[in-house]
Amino acid sequence: MQVQLTIKAFLIITLFSICFAKFTSSYTLSDTLPVNMQLSKKLVWGENGLARKLNLAPVNRVDELKLRHKMLQTHQKLGLLTLGMMGYQVYLGSNMNSRNDKVLHRKLGYSTFGVYMTAAGFSVLSPPALKYNKGVSSIKLHRYLSYIHFAGMLSMPYLGYLSAGNMDTSSAEYHTKALNAHRIVGTITFTSLSLSFLTILIP
Amino acid sequence: MRLSVLFLFVGGIFPNFQVDKTESTISYVGNHPFHEWQGISSQIEIETDCHAKRDDCNATITVPLISFISGNDNRDSNMLFYVDGFSFPVVKISFSHVNISNLLSIEESTYIAGEIDFHGYKIIQEIPLFIASDKNTISIRSNFSIQLNSFDIKRPSLLMIPIKNEIKINVNISGRFIQ
Numbered sequence: 508m509q510v511q512l513t514i515k516a517f518l519i520i521t522l523f524s525i526c527f528a529k530f531t532s533s534y535t536l537s538d539t540l541p542v543n544m545q546l547s548k549k550l551v552w553g554e555n556g557l558a559r560k561l562n563l564a565p566v567n568r569v570d571e572l573k574l575r576h577k578m579l580q581t582h583q584k585l586g587l588l589t590l591g592m593m594g595y596q597v598y599l600g601s602n603m604n605s606r607n608d609k610v611l612h613r614k615l616g617y618s619t620f621g622v623y624m625t626a627a628g629f630s631v632l633s634p635p636a637l638k639y640n641k642g643v644s645s646i647k648l649h650r651y652l653s654y655i656h657f658a659g660m661l662s663m664p665y666l667g668y669l670s671a672g673n674m675d676t677s678s679a680e681y682h683t684k685a686l687n688a689h690r691i692v693g694t695i696t697f698t699s700l701s702l703s704f705l706t707i708l709i710p
Numbered sequence: 711m712r713l714s715v716l717f718l719f720v721g722g723i724f725p726n727f728q729v730d731k732t733e734s735t736i737s738y739v740g741n742h743p744f745h746e747w748q749g750i751s752s753q754i755e756i757e758t759d760c761h762a763k764r765d766d767c768n769a770t771i772t773v774p775l776i777s778f779i780s781g782n783d784n785r786d787s788n789m790l791f792y793v794d795g796f797s798f799p800v801v802k803i804s805f806s807h808v809n810i811s812n813l814l815s816i817e818e819s820t821y822i823a824g825e826i827d828f829h830g831y832k833i834i835q836e837i838p839l840f841i842a843s844d845k846n847t848i849s850i851r852s853n854f855s856i857q858l859n860s861f862d863i864k865r866p867s868l869l870m871i872p873i874k875n876e877i878k879i880n881v882n883i884s885g886r887f888i889q
């Protein structure tokens with residue numbers, strides 16, 4: 508009888524302890540990495556990602572999130588700068604009347620390319636978020652549009668180089684078609700970058 | 711005798727309110743010059759002894775911060791970063807010495823002192839509560855605001871413009887006491 512009472516008391520106390528167990532905040536990396544991370548993030552910041560293998564990752568997930576925050580704030584500022592520079596490039600490109608305009612357009616083009624790639628790097632290489640939700644959202648639209656303006660931006664310097672006649676020979680002329688392509692790709696790139704900016708303004 | 715006292719003690723403070731998570735939500739509304747957004751959670755837990763003690767009871771509403779979804783995963787992650795979701799994973803609202811019988815008889819909101827435990831800070835605030843009963847279902851409604859600086863939370867910014875300090879909270883809970 509006493510043994511039965513002791514066992515019952517033990518079970519009740521155990522149940523009591525489980526129900527009121529304190530929630531611990533000793534997270535491991537596996538607990539806090541999001542489940543549906545993009546491939547680019549997984550390659551760098553996954554559990555076996557490059558940043559961890561090369562010991563470049565911050566010591567804990569909290570510091571990673573602080574780094575992510577700083578990188579994305581920098582991405583926002585550089586993104587705005589890129590938009591401004593690209594806007595002026597579009598204006599310059601459609602109003603090139605002298606050799607000086609062409610030189611300025613070329614130099615500003617390379618600068619815009621540099622700023623753009625730096626801004627992209629801050630976003631792509633930033634540590635992953637705490638969670639990624641399924642479904643379409645404004646931030647996903649921002650990401651999908653980036654595929655368009657990134658592809659455009661990669662091709663623009665080369666198209667510009669061809670447009671200047673640098674590859675023209677006596678038997679082959681590229682600059683006319685390249686110039687047309689440069690204009691079209693430039694317009695698409697600038698439009699998609701502008702739309703990308705607008706997506707962050709919508710809820 | 712000791713065992714029966716232990717049973718009574720355990721029975722008195724075990725959570726006995728089952729929240730209907732398909733009908734219940736707690737949401738916050740944030741405001742930025744560019745837009746307004748809402749984060750919604752249904753992962754609500756209530757611990758209370760109001761079923762047993764209707765004249766003087768206590769209740770605590772707990773919601774995990776990670777359960778709030780605003781439709782933008784970047785913003786949700788940013789929110790968790792700013793409220794330090796690792797160190798303080800839940801937000802709690804506690805009410806003490808509530809006369810539930812009185813509240814059920816009033817057909818309008820009544821202000822009750824509630825303690826909001828958020829980001830490691832506990833602040834007592836008058837919170838309007840409307841509680842109604844329909845057969846076995848209890849409905850709880852509330853709308854109030856909190857100030858981020860009261861909880862020492864730095865305001866996030868978008869394009870270098872910070873959000874507003876005031877966050878509106880909407881509570882809409884349905885549930886029943888478990889026998």
